[in-house]
Amino acid sequence: MNIEFYQGNSDLSVNQKLVMDLLESQKRPLSAYMILDELRDVGIRAPLQVYRALEKLISMGKVHRVESISAFIACSHMSCEKLGVTAFVICDRCENIEEVSDQSISSFITDLAIKTKMKAAKSNIELHGLCNTCQTS
């Protein structure tokens, strides 16, 4: 872990911390309404409380939205706050999801932005299919 860049969860509001802790405790993506249901006991009552927390966490790079399944997952890399470019690899059978963040992905997006003359703000790369385990069973 890169201490210099890592931020703990102490600067988060109560709701943000509740959502963040839940997403970190699960390794899988959760929908906003799954989060809502899980957090009803601890004071979250309305969708907007969840969506506002998610919005902030996403802007901080701590949470990603997986667009193709409308779900949210804790960033598995401490460095995402800096890099901001990741890819998700999703098994459609076992629903396991892997977050990939390396140089080849960053430079692919950089190249695409240059090629299309874009000032890149946000990217998402999602690959669906069968994972290694599910291909052979």
Next chain:
Amino acid sequence: MNIEFYQGNSDLSVNQKLVMDLLESQKRPLSAYMILDELRDVGIRAPLQVYRALEKLISMGKVHRVESISAFIACSHMSCEKLGVTAFVICDRCENIEEVSDQSISSFITDLAIKTKMKAAKSNIELHGLCNTCQTS
């Protein structure tokens, strides 16, 4: 009603052709309900009629779903039915959208699949930002 008249040379059903023609006439992505509203006059009445047509058109590679904006756009390349790998570059200001489909994109996805030991079924790559025009105005 004489169905054959509407089908012409195409292998599409009436509803599929209506949706396809609309998406081709617009160059921008449309939401399912925008499509529904546009096609009410010609007999489309329910969301499912639109969604079923879209599902088929997507499976044929003629239409893409742009995940991050929950919208649908006609494929701008005849080759997508074969390649199946494209990227969307979306300007968040003018909402112009460009579909990119070249060898570098295909091989990026291929490499990602190999690296993660996935049997790839579907991918989506979406880059948001400001287009060349909007950066300078």
Next chain:
DNA sequence: GTCAGTAATGTTATACTATAACAGATTTGT
């Protein structure tokens, strides 16, 4: 300290996106 201004949070209501379940119509193989 207090009080106005600002920001954050809570709440209700509603808009937008998508599919389940069943009914009716059409096509197809025999």
Next chain:
DNA sequence: ACAAATCTGTTATAGTATAACATTACTGAC
């Protein structure tokens, strides 16, 4: 022609997200 399978239409409902406003909490000047 007729049953089985498929396609299409319709109603109802599930799932995702935000607008609008009320309330509370924080901040800084005085």
